[in-house]
Amino acid sequence: MSESRTELLAWLNDLLQINYTKVEQCGTGAAYCQIIDSIFGDVQMQKVKFNARHEYEYVANYKVLQSAFDKHKVDKIIPIERLIKCKFQDNLEFLQWMKKYWDTYYPGGPYDAQARRSGGGAGVVKSVSGGGATKTMPKRTAASSSTVGGRLPSTGLHHDTNQSASMMIELNKQIDELKVTVDGLEKERDFYFGKLRDIEILVQQQIDVEPDNQLLKEVQAILYSTEDGFEVPPEGPVEGEAYDEETF
Secondary structure, eight states, X not given: OOOOHHHHHHHHHXXXXXXXXXXXGGGGSHHHHHHHHHHHSOSOGGGOOTTOOSHHHHHHHHHHHHHHHHHTTOOOOOOHHHHTTTXXXXXXXXXXXXXXXXXXXXXXXXXXXXXXHHTTTTTOOOOOOSSOOOSSHHHHHHHHHSOBTTBOOOHHHHHHHHHHHHHHHHHHHHHHHHHHHHHHHHHHHHHHHHHXXXXXXXXXXXXXXXXXXXXXXXXXXXXXXXXXXXXXXOOOOOTTHHHHHHHO
């Protein structure tokens, strides 16, 4: 029998060291990513945003989850469009499936969720409070405090340098993610603009044949209408216009 909402939240909060109060909060996709990370330990947690507030950020989290599913051949369709709406029933069903999968494949042993979220175990050394010991953090701490070449390293300097380097890496990753988002929006804009341009040309051609067609005139009026404050850009050669004329 599937666990209840209360049981699922208690399990989730204990495993991930978070404080979710509603199943709907799982709709951001972040918790799902870390459940899978607790099993395989190789999810790109540095790309997962637990503080996501917008649907495009949720989608980015689900892309990380899908990559993990593909990598480990998890045969489960992720209903992203339903989950990102943060509705109770959709997320309850997916969380129940996640729990069953976790029960089957979790390897056992301690899992330091906070360290994984903050970069620990992903190549970045950071001090983490609570959550128990991880498999790699104690070794890295011992290595950083040992002598190198017969000299004691300056731990404060190395800590500041590592912290600055980590911040730069994280900022660069965020910039790359923003570039990908902007690129996607530009492609979507160009796609719909191309559709509208095709409609405009077809309407104009048909008006030349049927100058008294009222429906075509109304469609053309909608295409050329503007909102308050919109300024028409200066006329000039439009890139790709020659292609459109040749096409039609």
